[in-house]
Amino acid sequence: xxxxxxxxxxxxxxxxxxxxxxxxxxxxxxxxxxxxxxxxxxxxxxxxxxxxxxxxxxxxxxxxxxxxxxxxxxxxxxxxxxxxxxxxxxxxxxxxxxxxxxxxxxxxxxxxxxxxxxxxxxxxxxxxxxxxxxxxxxxxxxxxxxxxxxxxxxxxxxxxxxxxxxxxxxxxxxxxxxxxxxxxxxxxxxxxxxxxxxxxxxxxxxxxxxxxxxxxxxxxxxxxxxxxxxxxxxxxxxxxxxxxxxxx
Numbered sequence: 747x748x749x750x751x752x753x754x755x756x757x758x759x760x761x762x763x764x765x766x767x768x769x770x771x772x773x774x775x776x777x778x779x780x781x782x783x784x785x786x787x788x789x790x791x792x793x794x795x796x797x798x799x800x801x802x803x804x805x806x807x808x809x810x811x812x813x814x815x816x817x818x819x820x821x822x823x824x825x826x827x828x829x830x831x832x833x834x835x836x837x838x839x840x841x842x843x844x845x846x847x848x849x850x851x852x853x854x855x856x857x858x859x860x861x862x863x864x865x866x867x868x869x870x871x872x873x874x875x876x877x878x879x880x881x882x883x884x885x886x887x888x889x890x891x892x893x894x895x896x897x898x899x900x901x902x903x904x905x906x907x908x909x910x911x912x913x914x915x916x917x918x919x920x921x922x923x924x925x926x927x928x929x930x931x932x933x934x935x936x937x938x939x940x941x942x943x944x945x946x947x948x949x950x951x952x953x954x955x956x957x958x959x960x961x962x963x964x965x966x967x968x969x970x971x972x973x974x975x976x977x978x979x980x981x982x983x984x985x986x987x988x989x990x991x992x993x994x
Contacts, residue, residue, distance in 0.1 A: 748886065750875075750877065753862055757875075760804050764850055764868075765868035767792065771792040793835050794817050796834035796850065800852065814946060815832040815833075815834075816833050816947050828855070830855075831851075831852070831860075831946055833850070833945075833948055836851050836925040836948055846870065848869075849867045850866045851948070853950035858967055861878045862878070863876050872885060874889075874932060882932050889933040889934065890960045891931060892934040892983075897983065900937035901919065902916050903931075904919075904941055906920060908942075911993070915990065916990065919936075924944060928951075929955055931959075931961060931979065931980075932958075932959040932961065938978060942976075943973050943974070944976055949966065949974065953966060953978075963978045964977040964978070
């Protein structure tokens, strides 16, 4: 295994603990499809439980770091310039329907720059991570973005709005999990990703994962944290994609 920083090691350990809860609860979902309360309340509880575990685990070693999280919002601690950015389950709708395509996403941001990103797919047992100037890794092997140059050969991911406004000019997917979409761009499974009005916790870890894999991502600091227009791809495709997305 390549050498990783103490911060990333802490993130991985926190995700390992949280993953156990997710895997167990995902297994329980089938029993809930027929219950009166239904799965929606259950998923919300899982989301909150996972976030609580992540915050507790990360705080053990870094007591003064602040947080930006999906469930709890912004939690300011002594270090007001260092943030853990957390999405406990990105892809809750997939989770809710028993579709095994969702992820835990954690990023570390220092002085408005994301320096570490981790995306964990607990069901497929896939881990994607990157640290500034250290490259991107998928299950401990170094990975890079795709080397495609022709838009017609590419596969992109977006959301419903993207598919409606851009389709059929590009080959598009809407997977319901932004974090994994960006992780997949980072390891070359997808060639690009775009989405409007997305939250920082959905894409923070993915941003550094793509950049450290040799890809390009637009400047997300130009946006409010819950209204980000994200654009990402390998360097060549990114430029061609930006021309396509002029009116999106």
